[in-house]
Amino acid sequence: MNILLFTLVLLLGAYLAGLAGSLTGLGGGVVIIPLLTLGFHVDIRYAIGAALVASIATSSGSASAYVKEGITNVRLGMFLEIATTAGAVMGAILAIYTPVNLVAILFGVMLIFSAAMTLRKKHEDALQEGSKLSYKLKLNGSYPTKEGEVSYKLKNIGGGFSIMTIAGVLSGLLGIGSGALKVLAMDTAMRVPFRVSTTTSNFMVGVTAAASAVVYLQRGYIDPGIAFPVIIGVLAGAFTGSKLLMRINVKSLKVIFSIAITLIAINMIYNGINHKF
Amino acid sequence: MEKNKKVTDYDMEQLIGQVLRYGVLTSGIIAIIGGIWYLIQSGSGIPNYTSFSGEPAGYTSLTGIIKGLAAGSAKEIIQLGVVILIATPILRIVFSLFSFILEKDRLYVVITLIVLLIIIFSMFGGLKV
Numbered sequence: 438m439n440i441l442l443f444t445l446v447l448l449l450g451a452y453l454a455g456l457a458g459s460l461t462g463l464g465g466g467v468v469i470i471p472l473l474t475l476g477f478h479v480d481i482r483y484a485i486g487a488a489l490v491a492s493i494a495t496s497s498g499s500a501s502a503y504v505k506e507g508i509t510n511v512r513l514g515m516f517l518e519i520a521t522t523a524g525a526v527m528g529a530i531l532a533i534y535t536p537v538n539l540v541a542i543l544f545g546v547m548l549i550f551s552a553a554m555t556l557r558k559k560h561e562d563a564l565q566e567g568s569k570l571s572y573k574l575k576l577n578g579s580y581p582t583k584e585g586e587v588s589y590k591l592k593n594i595g596g597g598f599s600i601m602t603i604a605g606v607l608s609g610l611l612g613i614g615s616g617a618l619k620v621l622a623m624d625t626a627m628r629v630p631f632r633v634s635t636t637t638s639n640f641m642v643g644v645t646a647a648a649s650a651v652v653y654l655q656r657g658y659i660d661p662g663i664a665f666p667v668i669i670g671v672l673a674g675a676f677t678g679s680k681l682l683m684r685i686n687v688k689s690l691k692v693i694f695s696i697a698i699t700l701i702a703i704n705m706i707y708n709g710i711n712h713k714f
Numbered sequence: 715m716e717k718n719k720k721v722t723d724y725d726m727e728q729l730i731g732q733v734l735r736y737g738v739l740t741s742g743i744i745a746i747i748g749g750i751w752y753l754i755q756s757g758s759g760i761p762n763y764t765s766f767s768g769e770p771a772g773y774t775s776l777t778g779i780i781k782g783l784a785a786g787s788a789k790e791i792i793q794l795g796v797v798i799l800i801a802t803p804i805l806r807i808v809f810s811l812f813s814f815i816l817e818k819d820r821l822y823v824v825i826t827l828i829v830l831l832i833i834i835f836s837m838f839g840g841l842k843v
Contacts, residue, residue: 519829651836
């Protein structure tokens with residue numbers, strides 16, 4: 438296979454990754470790593486670099502659409518970014534000492550977790566009484582619905598902050614956005630309503646990925662020959678996805694996608710245990 | 715006062731949305747230009763990514779990228795697109811910082827500064843081992 442063919446196939450793969458990522462809310466990164474490592478036998482370090490680029494592309498690409506609706510809680514996102522960016526820097530340092538096979542196994546475990554999280558039902562109702570810290574940090578907010586403005590309050594800020602640190606470490610180590618962990622922290626621990634947690638998590642994914650991307654770029658993980666079809670493909674896919682999202686029911690799609698990534702995850706873990714990376 | 719705050723928040727969000735859109739668009743266009751140039755030059759070569767070669771390449775540092783750009787090198791043009799893409803979320807933080815300064819929200823000025831410092835630390839903190 439020559440470079441031209443490699444680029445075209447990767448472009449198509451990245452397009453599908455961006456499309457699936459934006460429709461299911463998992464981001465483009467999770468599909469890019471298995472595609473490159475299992476599909477093209479690319480070294481996992483190049484794949485991590487490409488996934489970071491893909492995460493930023495999906496985040497910034499769809500954030501410009503979300504911002505218009507005005508439901509991102511910027512204060513909440515900013516406060517939690519202390520945890521995720523610090524975690525991401527730690528993860529990028531840890532990556533130097535982590536064997537690539539262990540990275541592959543961790544990635545597989547994270548994929549299965551993400552698949553399970555996609556199918557979980559999320560909180561829609563807003564809490565009426567928040568914790569003390571939520572008032573002090575001005576984290577409570579409101580969002581517009583058809584029935585008017587709905588205000589919500591948050592609880593368990595410390596718990597959410599801790600989970601976010603882990604999300605940051607994993608995203609720095611594996612090159613993914615860890616959107617699933619971010620939603621877990623906001624949805625389950627802090628009780629952020631689903632419409633706010635999805636967009637706020639998306640806002641944070643870009644910033645977290647950028648914090649580790651500046652390190653990985655300097656380490657040579659981001660190769661231009663892989664990066665350019667990934668950027669173009671993922672952006673185009675995410676754009677198509679955000680248009681489609683309003684018209685189709687994603688429920689069955691989520692189930693199919695979750696089964697598919699679970700199978701891929703098992704493959705990654707199997708290969709990791711057998712030292713194939 | 716409360717109403718006034720809402721207006722600036724909304725305006726700021728619109729501005730941030732624009733910045734993200736243009737950032738992503740610019741990065742995509744530069745990546746396409748560099749990519750086509752790269753394919754013309756070396757499209758018939760064989761991709762070699764099965765083993766990791768890491769750092770020595772010129773596109774792993776900003777000075778390297780600028781040097782490559784001056785020489786019209788395709789890989790560095792693509793990498794400029796990547797750098798712009800990485801810069802968009804960081805720019806978003808900077809804009810939020812200004813917005814919190816305008817609102818005189820001291821707590822969040824500090825919080826935003828901490829986030830920015832962490833990112834700057836990882837940029838220049840000698841993490842390149």
